[in-house]
Amino acid sequence: MPETNRQIVLAELPHGSRSPAHFRLVAGERPRAGEGEVVVRTRYVSLDAANRAWMQGATYRSALNAGQVMAGGALAEVVESKTPELAVGDLVFADTGWQDYAALPGKRLTKLPRMEPLTHLLSVYGVAGLTAYFGLLECGRPEAGETVVVSAAAGSVGSIVGQIAKIKGCRAVGVAGGAEKGRWLTDELGFDAAVDYKAADFKKQLREACPDGIDVYFDNVGGDVFEACLFGMKTFGRIACCGAVSQYDGEAPRHGPRGVPGLIVTKRLSLRGFIVSDFDDKRTQALADLQSWVASGQLKVQEDVIDGLENLPQALVGLLHGENRGKRMVRV
Amino acid sequence: MPETNRQIVLAELPHGSRSPAHFRLVAGERPRAGEGEVVVRTRYVSLDAANRAWMQGATYRSALNAGQVMAGGALAEVVESKTPELAVGDLVFADTGWQDYAALPGKRLTKLPRMEPLTHLLSVYGVAGLTAYFGLLECGRPEAGETVVVSAAAGSVGSIVGQIAKIKGCRAVGVAGGAEKGRWLTDELGFDAAVDYKAADFKKQLREACPDGIDVYFDNVGGDVFEACLFGMKTFGRIACCGAVSQYDGEAPRHGPRGVPGLIVTKRLSLRGFIVSDFDDKRTQALADLQSWVASGQLKVQEDVIDGLENLPQALVGLLHGENRGKRMVRV
Numbered sequence: 154m155p156e157t158n159r160q161i162v163l164a165e166l167p168h169g170s171r172s173p174a175h176f177r178l179v180a181g182e183r184p185r186a187g188e189g190e191v192v193v194r195t196r197y198v199s200l201d202a203a204n205r206a207w208m209q210g211a212t213y214r215s216a217l218n219a220g221q222v223m224a225g226g227a228l229a230e231v232v233e234s235k236t237p238e239l240a241v242g243d244l245v246f247a248d249t250g251w252q253d254y255a256a257l258p259g260k261r262l263t264k265l266p267r268m269e270p271l272t273h274l275l276s277v278y279g280v281a282g283l284t285a286y287f288g289l290l291e292c293g294r295p296e297a298g299e300t301v302v303v304s305a306a307a308g309s310v311g312s313i314v315g316q317i318a319k320i321k322g323c324r325a326v327g328v329a330g331g332a333e334k335g336r337w338l339t340d341e342l343g344f345d346a347a348v349d350y351k352a353a354d355f356k357k358q359l360r361e362a363c364p365d366g367i368d369v370y371f372d373n374v375g376g377d378v379f380e381a382c383l384f385g386m387k388t389f390g391r392i393a394c395c396g397a398v399s400q401y402d403g404e405a406p407r408h409g410p411r412g413v414p415g416l417i418v419t420k421r422l423s424l425r426g427f428i429v430s431d432f433d434d435k436r437t438q439a440l441a442d443l444q445s446w447v448a449s450g451q452l453k454v455q456e457d458v459i460d461g462l463e464n465l466p467q468a469l470v471g472l473l474h475g476e477n478r479g480k481r482m483v484r485v
Numbered sequence: 486m487p488e489t490n491r492q493i494v495l496a497e498l499p500h501g502s503r504s505p506a507h508f509r510l511v512a513g514e515r516p517r518a519g520e521g522e523v524v525v526r527t528r529y530v531s532l533d534a535a536n537r538a539w540m541q542g543a544t545y546r547s548a549l550n551a552g553q554v555m556a557g558g559a560l561a562e563v564v565e566s567k568t569p570e571l572a573v574g575d576l577v578f579a580d581t582g583w584q585d586y587a588a589l590p591g592k593r594l595t596k597l598p599r600m601e602p603l604t605h606l607l608s609v610y611g612v613a614g615l616t617a618y619f620g621l622l623e624c625g626r627p628e629a630g631e632t633v634v635v636s637a638a639a640g641s642v643g644s645i646v647g648q649i650a651k652i653k654g655c656r657a658v659g660v661a662g663g664a665e666k667g668r669w670l671t672d673e674l675g676f677d678a679a680v681d682y683k684a685a686d687f688k689k690q691l692r693e694a695c696p697d698g699i700d701v702y703f704d705n706v707g708g709d710v711f712e713a714c715l716f717g718m719k720t721f722g723r724i725a726c727c728g729a730v731s732q733y734d735g736e737a738p739r740h741g742p743r744g745v746p747g748l749i750v751t752k753r754l755s756l757r758g759f760i761v762s763d764f765d766d767k768r769t770q771a772l773a774d775l776q777s778w779v780a781s782g783q784l785k786v787q788e789d790v791i792d793g794l795e796n797l798p799q800a801l802v803g804l805l806h807g808e809n810r811g812k813r814m815v816r817v
Contacts, residue, residue, distance in 0.1 A: 375746045394746040408740030414707045414726040417758035419538075424756040426749035 158183045159462055160222050161251035171205060171473070173466035176223060184256035186235040191259045193229035195249045197458070198465060199275050200472050200481040201226075201309075202373075202396055222250040223465070227485075228265070228275050229255070239264060244271070246279065251465050253485060270456075276309060276480035277443055277454045280429050284395060285313035286439045287432040289371055290321075292393035292425040297322030299368035302359075302385075304328040304378045306338055306347065309480035310395065314371045315344045316452050323369075326362045328378055330475050337478065342453060350378050359385060371395060380410035386420050394426040455479025486564065490515045491794055492554050493583035498540055503805070505798035508555060516588035518567040523591045525561035527581045529790070530797060531607050532804050532813040533558075533641075534705075534728055554582040555797070559817075560597070560607050561587070571596060576603075578611065583797050585817060602788075608641060608812035609775055609786045612761050616727060617645035618771045619764040621703055622653075624725035624757040629654030631700035634691075634717075636660040636710045638670055638679065641812035642727065646703045647676045648784050655701075658694045660710055662807050669810065674785060682710050691717060703727060712742035718752050726758040787811025 157180050164177040186192045207217050207224055217224055231243040236259030239245070245262040249255040265274050276282060288310070295301050301318035305311045306327025315325040315338065327338040327347045335347030346362035349355060359381055366387035372379050375397030386392070417424065432439070446452035457477045459468050462485045472481050489512050496509040518524045539556055540549050549556055563575040568591030571577070577594040581587040597606050608614060620642070627633050633650035637643045638659025647657040647670065659670040659679045667679030678694035681687060691713055698719035704711050707729030718724070749756065764771070778784035789809045791800045794817045804813050 372746055379746055380741075392746075394749040396750060397747040407743065409712075409742045409745035411739065411741050413741035413745050414704055414711055414724075414756070414758065415729040417726040417756060418728060418760070419758070421758045421760065421763060422756075423758075424746070424749060424754075426746065426751070426753045426755075428750070428753065431753060 155253075156183050157181070158252055158254045160253075161462065161465055163217055163219055163221055163223050165219050166217070172470060176466040178463055181252070183254050186233045186256055189236050189259055190256050191231045191236055191239050191245075191262065192233040192254055192256050193245060193247055193249060194232045195227045195229045195253055195255070195462075195485045196244075197272060197275055198225050198227040198249075198251060198462075198483045198485060199280065200465075200468050200477075200483065201280070202305075202473060204469055205473055222252055224248060225251050225465075226280065228271060228279075234259065236260070238262075244274070246274065251462065253462065272456050272458060272480075272482065273447075273454060275482050276456050277313065277447060277452065278440055279480075281309035281480050282313055282443050283432070283436065283439055284429045285310045285317060285371075286443060287429060287435070288393040288395045288427055289314050289317050289369070291432060291435075292427055293369040293371055293391050295321055295323045295369045298324075300324045300326065300363050300365060300387075301369045301371065302326045302328065302363065302367050302382055303371040303373070304350070304382070305373035305396075305475070306344070307334040307475075307478050308373065309477075311371070311373055312338075312342060312455055312479050313452065316342055317446075318369075319343050319345075320446060320451050324363075326359075326367075328359070328374075328382075334478070342455075356381050366390070369393070372397075376407075376410070380412065383410055383412045383416055383422075386416070386422055388420050390420060390422050392422060392424040394424055457481040459483045461485075486515070487585075488515050489513070490584055490586045492585075493794065493797055495540070495549055495551055495553055495555050497551050498549070503537060503540070504802060508798040510795055513584070515586045518565045518588055521568050521591055522588050523563045523568060523571050523577075523594065524565040524586055524588050525577060525579055525581060526564045527559045527561045527585055527587070527794075527817045528576075529604060529607055530557050530559040530581075530583060530794075530815045530817060531612065532797075532800050532809075532815065533612070534637075534805060536801055537805055538728075554584055556580060557583050557797075558612065560603065560611075566591065568592070570594075576606070578606065583794070585794065604788050604790060604812075604814065605779075605786060607814050608788050609645065609779060609784065610772055611812075613641035613812050614645055614775050615764070615768065615771055616761045617642045617649060617703075618775060619761060619767070620725040620727050620759060621646050621649050621701070623764060623767075624759055625701035625703055625723050627653055627655045627701045630656075632656045632658065632695050632697060632719075633701045633703065634658045634660065634695065634699050634714055635703040635705070636682070636714070637705035637728075637807075638676070639666040639807075639810050640705065641809075643703070643705055644670070644674060644787055644811050645784065648674055649778075650701075651675050651677075652778060652783050656695075658691075658699075660691070660706075660714075666810070674787075688713050698722070701725070704729075708739075708742070712744065715742055715744045715748055715754075718748070718754055720752050722752060722754050724754060724756040726756055789813040791815045793817075 303314040307329040318325040338344040348358040370382040635646040639661040650657040670676040680690040702714040
């Protein structure tokens with residue numbers, strides 16, 4: 154086992170757009186397990202838009218500071234254990250940060266099952282799949298025959314949201330950037346329609362894709378797409394607020410969407426913000442449903458795996474520019 | 486019974502602020518009841534911020550047009566009946582519009598009990614009281630010990646919201662314009678604190694009045710007050726969206742509040758828009774609760790009664806400027 158621990162630290166906090174120059178690769182020492190701890194070897198680091206939000210300030214976790222190892226969740230393997238709960242070789246999902254090794258308290262880790270491919274533990278059976286499942290079904294509460302719109306539809310969460318909507322008998326409309334992504338959504342994943350938010354006639358496309366209005370909007374982006382969907386909602390529609398990736402790169406908070414709160418009142422809308430851990434008590438059922446849909450071929454899993462710890466900064470920047478399809482991760 | 490029917494018609498649609506000059510008093514003929522209809526004599530016209538919203542465009546009802554009798558709900562007495570459901574002398578709440586007499590289909594009217602004072606049928610047992618009750622308890626879902634903030638707190642709905650919050654064991658904070666209204670809320674109605682949204686240090690006042698943050702915000706106004714409360718919400722807080730009176734007088738829809746949807750996600754907030762009729766199936770229980778609180782003296786009813794049909798335009802303009810305390814109505 155090598156004694157060095159490659160780490161990617163946050164060299165400076167980005168104020169506007171972030172770039173790989175905001176990060177630095179350093180060599181630290183491999184940590185040792187203290188009492189009650191394990192040392193894990195990072196296998197696949199999950200790339201998420203939320204990574205960028207953490208750099209902006211306190212969210213549901215403390216803000217990141219310059220000089221710290223960049224935060225991030227990963228699929229990791231126990232290589233040293235001083236806790237009875239976990240043994241060498243066990244797989245866990247952990248907030249390792251962007252580094253080869255991390256020493257972590259054993260009590261806060263949950264052992265994951267081995268499966269093929271392992272990457273599914275980070276995509277459909279990980280945060281992305283569970284976020285899609287809970288956000289759509291618990292916050293969106295779609296009924297068969299209703300129209301569900303999801304933004305960032307080609308991303309890790311959105312691509313699953315639309316497919317679950319179809320499984321539940323809904324009309325699924327994806328908002329994504331560019332005609333090529335749109336074709337992928339309709340031709341490969343079975344979405345009923347796709348709308349290009351970069352097109353000049355985006356609002357017209359959205360209206361045509363939802364001729365009866367929108368019953369459920371799963372929002373990953375905020376900003377102009379949020380506003381356009383808000384204006385398209387039907388009475389008693391529901392909006393699941395999952396993220397605001399369009400806002401993560403701005404300087405200061407901008408103005409919010411027009412129609413808030415006026416349209417919320419007149420259309421009697423419900424909006425609900427959530428993060429995946431809010432539904433920890435329903436994980437077992439969720440995973441069982443996701444597994445059965447994958448097994449039956451109703452749910453296609455799309456993964457975007459990049460090799461090399463050193464490529465993490467560029468992989469995150471690309472993710473925030475929307476270059477991924479499905480779940481992006483880096484093999485370490 | 487006089488044969489003339491005084492009517493106030495909308496002379497032109499206001500584009501910015503409305504004034505009495507947008508209305509005209511005309512003399513029409515007293516209508517006769519057709520088959521299945523009743524003719525009612527208007528007794529008390531309800532003044533509501535929603536009256537202004539209806540002039541802006543379609544909401545949950547069709548937009549008003551120039552030349553039409555101004556729309557509005559009223560407590561009215563049946564003076565002629567060609568329907569078995571209602572007899573002469575019966576009291577009803579009806580969308581009479583701003584006029585002495587209206588002919589209406591009997592089927593859509595509900596007979597009200599006679600009580601003293603009759604005005605309570607328009608305030609605490611009318612739309613205002615039920616709106617406060619359902620918005621707070623069904624959308625806000627406050628629990629004892631939580632902090633409830635309500636805007637337009639000295640108005641017909643807000644003054645009841647704060648008192649119900651107290652009855653439910655919550656800390657009640659009212660947002661209103663001016664120190665005098667604030668004193669009335671705390672000294673007369675029992676609010677724990679009042680915050681003056683017109684003061685330069687409004688945001689500081691709000692933070693001091695809610696040292697632990699806001700669990701439930703009952704929004705009547707939208708705009709800057711909505712934004713300030715959004716930033717003050719606690720995790721898992723709830724916002725009941727009841728109206729947006731600050732927006733009713735603008736030209737075009739403005740930008741919405743900052744923090745939407747970002748703060749909704751990170752704080753995992755729930756927002757719900759509603760109008761009172763959404764809860765028609767729960768009216769009986771609501772009225773029983775309101776009656777028991779009024780009888781026990783826990784809920785004080787504040788009414789602001791103005792005399793004379795001809796004073797309706799000025800009464801509405803004043804309401805939109807916030808000059809009323811409690812429920813404003815015009816005796817005809």
